[in-house]
Amino acid sequence: MSVAPPRPKGPHLNALRAFESAARLKSFAAAANELCVTPGAITQHIKALEAWAENDLFVRRTRGVELTPLGEELLPEFTAAFDMLGSAVQSLRTKSTPNKIRIATLPSIAQLWLSEKLGELRRVAPDISVSVVAVETSPNLARDPYDVSIFFKHGELSSTETDLFQDRIFPVCTPEIAARLTSVSDLEGETLIHDSTWAGDWGYWLERVPDSARDGKRGPTHSLFSVALEEACNGAGILMAHEALVLAKLQAGALVAPFPHKVSLDRSLVMDVAPRFRNTVACKMLKLAMIEKLSA
Amino acid sequence: MSVAPPRPKGPHLNALRAFESAARLKSFAAAANELCVTPGAITQHIKALEAWAENDLFVRRTRGVELTPLGEELLPEFTAAFDMLGSAVQSLRTKSTPNKIRIATLPSIAQLWLSEKLGELRRVAPDISVSVVAVETSPNLARDPYDVSIFFKHGELSSTETDLFQDRIFPVCTPEIAARLTSVSDLEGETLIHDSTWAGDWGYWLERVPDSARDGKRGPTHSLFSVALEEACNGAGILMAHEALVLAKLQAGALVAPFPHKVSLDRSLVMDVAPRFRNTVACKMLKLAMIEKLSA
DNA sequence: TATTTGCCGTAGAAAAACTCAACCAAGTGA
């Protein structure tokens, strides 16, 4: 009824972003992590937004939060909007600095496989600068600040994805240890080195190899594959290796594969490219460097 | 090459909004106005964004700014993103408070026509609360915080729009003044009251009425029609009235129309409803109140 | 029963955003 002052302000953009993140992840803590702030900050944003709307968006349970029907209803709209905004921002970045590539990948891939390939890329196209960001989970290429992602993937590839290699595993160790291993059953009694991200690897391999020991759980576990690899090089035991990650060590002779049995996992290392980045010069150069070397 | 720290931050959301606004309006000053800040704030945001992108988005001319090709290329993406975000926010508002309606309209419509209709609405649906915001130009209903807009429009109506009435103009004055006017030519020598937003009205009317004076420029101009109307009621002269805006005064006898000639302008007062607001209860009630009374 | 997990609340600190006022340069117009 009353004539309001012009342009009533909406909620703060950061509050909207906090809502979108918290709602999508169904957790304030996770949203805080995603946005690189403390959970308290998320609480405040959400509260501010709820106050503005004069309605609750979340029901607070003692352990975690839950969306109200209203929040649930609104989430897709906000997610779509922030996807689009993120995409616009990334588009700005890509178009502004076409020679800077950002790659997201697993820490072990970054360290043990990718760095070599990037040497190749630098040789081919020295004006392209690459940042590698080691993350645990595959990012949303449309929204997040990466041009390329390299992760293991199971199942069908989309048309934008490139298969880099199939993941194959087999035991590796120092030549000294290998000398005392003549058959798979000799593993009984040896120290088996594990990687926590691929905890089931030893079990998977042993299952598929005849005459092998049953127990694939013995021995130390490392959270980084690169550490496990280093341990193996130091003769600490036998590591279940992923082929591409130990090639360099095998070629250098630091490690050997004592058995001929290589087991294929039903997944591949897959490279995906952000929509805006396809068909750029830098993208072509990158693919060249990655795939060229692979066939060699 | 180097392994960057995780989650590199993007530009501030407010900077993006400033860019979108400035780019769309092709003016920092206009953007400042739209976002209710000073031009200096816009300058700062844009500069920050340009620094982040390491690229210019605008070329500064001495009189105003111009988009660079890069900025031009990016604008549609950002506009789409902010449209969507605005729409999501309005959706939140509408769904949170379905009984609060915001109407955007011209100041004169708000004061002289709408307030009466809203009385009717309040009678029919007392639980609906209405805010009327007087603005000069029609808002983007998908993005801006209004559920309904009421503006004059020329040409075809879209399916979401409702024609409220055709705009017709004719002179009005107090009965005392009317007493000494027997023919249109008597206007010669009288004081003609003008409204600045519809400056050409007198000329338009005079052109279309036989035997009229040629000069439609004499007399005082007011920037608000309501002020001009008040002046007319005080006997300050003869006002070129818009029919719907003076009905109440005519009915009350404060003003009369000294001549029978009513001239139709080729435009109508048109009501448009935001997408999210269509099919809501409040919307139906509003339409009822607006159109019901009209036919009476 | 002790511990952990995940959100809340507040106080104070840090960062961002904004205003203000002076300034500049190119048109405009008296």
Add this chain to the structure above:
DNA sequence: TCACTTGGTTGAGTTTTTCTACGGCAAATA
């Protein structure tokens, strides 16, 4: 021609927002 206007810029200072730190709490876990 000289003052005025327009539209953007700049930097200092201030306000507002945003964030962190940290104690608290309640339920699930062990």
